[in-house]
Amino acid sequence: MLVLQNLTVRRGDLTVAEHINITFEQGKVYTILGPNGTGKSSLLKTIFGELPFEGSIRYHDKQLENSKLTTWRKPIGYMPQDSGVDASLTALEVVLLGRMDALTMRVSDALLAEAAGIMDQLGIAHLAHRDVLNLSGGQRQMVMFAQVLLRQPQILLLDEPVSALDMHHQLNLLEKVCDYTKHQHLITIMVLHDLSLAAQFSDQLILLGEGKVQGSGISHQVLQAETINRLYRVNVEILQCSQGLPVVRPQRKSANR
Known part of the structure; x- marks a missing residue:
């Protein structure tokens, strides 16, 4: 289990998260939701060890402030929003960078395989020998996700992993996230902006607002119109898809064109 206890994160004079208490269990996908500037990305960065904090972060018998950062990060696969490569490398070479610890002058056949x-x-095998600088934003995002998976993580931190993808590739990547999480018994924590998409691909939702957890649980418990209206400052209606999951539909202020 990954446990955040009484976690407070400040960036300068701004408190972006205050007294957060969350327990993440193996084999589950957790999605952090909330308006812009509510600390979603900061929470992932803090778990990865990039930001100072108060409180405690524990994973099994390790505690972040007592562990060396390299040791703490070893079981974590982190894909930030701005992940990318500036060098002229093939997509396969970029993926292989996920295992820097295993790379030598000659890459083993097992690692290549x-x-x-x-x-x-x-679904990106055809990109293996393409220069990553010549790929689309969505293709690069899929390559970076492959790099993260090659690390064989126990914890996946994915910050807006589908932001540059079309609908087909969004669904494909999120299906893979769920499959890997279940089959490899990972803890997956991702940030999404699409509330309806989060409802489909998450075991638990965590709604942040004003630096605090405003709701936590299954999608029906968290995606409540009144709460979303207040935090996002928009009017929404909550519909239900054919799978029985909530669909959040924003409403225009006026129907006049």
Whole structure:
């Protein structure tokens, strides 16, 4: 389990998260929601060890402030919003960078096969020998996700992993996230802006607002019109899809055109 206890995060004079208490369990996908500037990305960065904090963060027998950062990060696969590569490398080479610890002057056949297998599962095997600088934003995002998976993480931190993807690739990537989480018994914590998409692909939702957890639980418990109206300052109606999951539909202020 990953446990955040009485966690407070400040950036300068701004408190972005205050007294957060959350327990993340293995084999589940958690999605953090909330308006812009509510500390979603800061929470992931704090778990990864990039931001100072008060309180405690524990994973099994390790505690962040008592562990060396390299040791703490070893089981974590982190994909930030601005992940990317500036160097002229092939997509396969970028994926292989996920295992820097195992790279030598000669990449082993086993590691090459593992990287190629992950790319194939994500539907990007055909990009293996393409220069990553010549790929679309969505293709690069899929390559970076493959790099994260090659690290064989126990914890996945994904900050807006589908922001540059079309609907087909959004669904494909999120299906893979769920599959890997269940089959590899990972803890997956991701940030999404699409509330309806989060309802489909999450075991638990965590709604942040004003530096605090405003709701936590399954989608029906968290996606309440009154709470969303207040935090996002928009009017929404909550519909239900054919799978029985909530669909959040924003409403225009006026129907006049």
